Amino acid sequence: MDIVLSQRMEGYEEGVFQALNEMLKTRLSRGEKVYDFTVGTPDFEAALYVREAVAKAAADPENYKYSLGDMPELTKALTDRYESRYGVKISASNIASVYGSQEGMAHVAFPFCNPGDVVLVPDPGYPIFSMGPAMAGAKIVKYDLYREKNYILDLADIPEETARAAKMIIVSYPLNPVCTAAPYDFYKDLIAWAKKYQVLVLHDNAYSDIIFDGRKGISFLSLPGAMEVGVEFYSLSKSYNLTGARVSFLIGNEKMVGSFKRFRSQFDYGLFKVVQYAAIAALTLGDEDVRKQCEEYQRRRDLLCGGFRKLGWDMPDSEGTMFAWGAIPAKGMGSVDFVKDLFEKTGVLCTPGISFGARGEGYVRFALNHDEAMIRQALEAAGSYS
Numbered sequence: 030m031d032i033v034l035s036q037r038m039e040g041y042e043e044g045v046f047q048a049l050n051e052m053l054k055t056r057l058s059r060g061e062k063v064y065d066f067t068v069g070t071p072d073f074e075a076a077l078y079v080r081e082a083v084a085k086a087a088a089d090p091e092n093y094k095y096s097l098g099d100m101p102e103l104t105k106a107l108t109d110r111y112e113s114r115y116g117v118k119i120s121a122s123n124i125a126s127v128y129g130s131q132e133g134m135a136h137v138a139f140p141f142c143n144p145g146d147v148v149l150v151p152d153p154g155y156p157i158f159s160m161g162p163a164m165a166g167a168k169i170v171k172y173d174l175y176r177e178k179n180y181i182l183d184l185a186d187i188p189e190e191t192a193r194a195a196k197m198i199i200v201s202y203p204l205n206p207v208c209t210a211a212p213y214d215f216y217k218d219l220i221a222w223a224k225k226y227q228v229l230v231l232h233d234n235a236y237s238d239i240i241f242d243g244r245k246g247i248s249f250l251s252l253p254g255a256m257e258v259g260v261e262f263y264s265l266s267k268s269y270n271l272t273g274a275r276v277s278f279l280i281g282n283e284k285m286v287g288s289f290k291r292f293r294s295q296f297d298y299g300l301f302k303v304v305q306y307a308a309i310a311a312l313t314l315g316d317e318d319v320r321k322q323c324e325e326y327q328r329r330r331d332l333l334c335g336g337f338r339k340l341g342w343d344m345p346d347s348e349g350t351m352f353a354w355g356a357i358p359a360k361g362m363g364s365v366d367f368v369k370d371l372f373e374k375t376g377v378l379c380t381p382g383i384s385f386g387a388r389g390e391g392y393v394r395f396a397l398n399h400d401e402a403m404i405r406q407a408l409e410a411a412g413s414y415s
Contacts, residue, residue, distance in 0.1 A: 037164070052369065053378060062376045064407035066395040069205070069351055071270045073325075075307075076318050079269065082310035086303040096299035099126050103305045106312035107278060111263075114316075115248035122283045123256075125290045126300050129275035130235060130262040131157055137262075137279065138162035138197065140288040141229060146196040149228075151182065152386035153207055158199045158233070159386075170195070173388055180209040184222045192226045201233035202247070203240055203349025206385045206394040210244050210348040216252045223258040229285065230259030238268040238319050240349035241327045250281055260285050267351055268319050269311040276300060276308045326351055329397040329404060336408040353395040354382075358414075364390055375410040 049067050056063055086092050104121045111117045127133040134157040138148060144166030150158040152171035159169050172187055174180040182200060200219065202211035223230050230249070237246025249261045260281030266272040279289055300308075330347050337344040337355060344355025357367045364381035372378045380396075382389030399407070 049368075049378060049380065052372060056372070056376065062410070064375075064377045064399070064403065064410060066377070066379045066398065066407070068398075069267070069396045070272050070398060071267060071322075071351065072398050072400070073270045073322055075270045076311070076315060078314050079271070079307050079310045082306045083303055086306035092302035092306075094302075096302050096305065098299050099124070100302070100305050100309075102309050103300075103312075106309045107263075107280075110312045111248070111250075111280070115251045117248055117250045119250075119280055123280055123286055125279040125286045125293070126305075127262075127277050127279060127293070127297075128300065129266065130233060130264045130277040132275070133262055133277055133279055134158065134161040134233070135164060136161065136293060137231060137289060138165035138167050140292040141285070142167040142196055147191070147194045149187070149191070149195050149198040151200065151204065153180075153382065153389035153392075154199075154386055155201070155205050155233070156385065158201070162197070162199075167196070171386065172198075174204075174207065176207075180204060180207040181211055181215055182219075184218055192222070192228070195226065195228045197229040197231060198223070199231045199233065200249075201235065203236040203347075205236065205350050206352055206354050206380070206382070206389065206392075208347035208350045208352055208354045210240055211247070213247060213252070216247060216249050216255070219249075220252055220254045220258055224254065228258075230255075232259065232261035234261045235264045235267060236350040239323050239326055239351050241323075241330060241347065244348060246349070256282055258282070260289075265308055265311055268322075269315055270322075271307060271311065274304050274307055276304050326397050329399070329401060332401055332404050333395060333397065333408070336404070337411070340408070340412055347397075351397045353397065354392060355395075356392055357382075364393055368393060371411070371414055375414050377407050377411045377414075 053063055053065055104124060107124060108119050111119050138161055142148060142162060142165050146167050147170050148162040148167040149170050149172050151174055153174060163169050170191060172182060174182060232249035234248055240246040249255050260279050262277055263280055264277040279286055330353060334344045334346045334353050342355050342358055344353060347353050357364060360367055364383045368379055368381045380394040382392030
């Protein structure tokens with residue numbers, strides 16, 4: 030039988046991480062050393078009190094039924110966290126839980142965008158920012174981010190015609206992959222711009238707990254007027270090392286959150302209660318662990334970015350996220366070919382910048398997912414690259 034795929038599948042290529050993983054497995058099968066800095070999965074353990082909460086919840090057979098929503102304890106833990114961490118007061122009507130921001134981003138445009146509606150997304154930027162709205166039939170228009178402007182969106186760079194046509198804009202700071210944190214005034218200007226052009230704002234707030242050099246991680250919702258124009262995703266994956274648990278929240282404008290819940294009610298029966306208990310434990314008890322972990326990420330950043338600069342690479346210190354972003358050494362090749370060449374010659378594997386958009390070409394991203402001893406070994410291996 031001839032299986033004919035839908036036209037939408039023409040735009041879905043194998044993810045870059047899958048392709049890089051095949052390269053990794055091939056090298057490992059030859060018994061050669063690998064230093065994998067690709068996927069941003071923390072190497073830290075989930076806290077003991079979180080694991081204990083999971084074990085206790087998993088032993089209760091009642092927790093294996095449909096949850097049909099968030100437990101009051103989870104809502105309270107999140108509202109308390111947002112008020113103490115960001116100074117933002119929210120209630121249950123401002124919150125929608127979801128199995129990870131990745132899945133949330135895949136669905137978030139469906140309640141708001143008709144086919145052909147314009148959604149503005151960053152270039153470079155995380156791929157799901159584009160793929161999610163595209164699945165809803167939205168027209169993706171990329172706004173360019175410039176290193177000369179520290180990858181902070183200059184709203185004046187968006188043409189008037191584009192701004193008037195836009196239905197939604199997706200922003201994220203600190204931004205994966207370029208590792209830049211935005212100042213308070215950026216969000217203030219963004220809210221004013223969104224009101225002027227009647228554009229919905231979606232802020233991906235994945236890394237505000239992993240931010241360096243005394244900077245303050247900012248919730249978009251902490252600014253006056255933000256609740257009128259938008260929402261943000263807040264994830265527990267990186268702050269609390271719960272990547273596999275897949276727990277995130279869409280928070281903000283009541284109408285937007287309510288519409289998102291109504292859309293997802295067609296196929297989502299609520300977070301597994303065991304996962305909810307993990308989230309409650311993390312949000313209630315985790316602030317000190319989060320701070321200590323951020324300090325360790327900063328030490329790794331100092332070592333990795335500084336080490337590559339000593340090797341002649343152009344890799345500035347990350348301002349936030351669990352990544353580092355730098356220009357490839359001048360080798361006359363694209364980022365994909367460079368990553369393959371570097372890996373074959375040294376065993377050091379990173380992510381090509383082109384996988385984050387056209388403006389990522391010429392750059393690579395490293396995850397800070399190894400301890401300092403492993404980073405030193407990787408730097409030594411990379412030092413032999415020629």
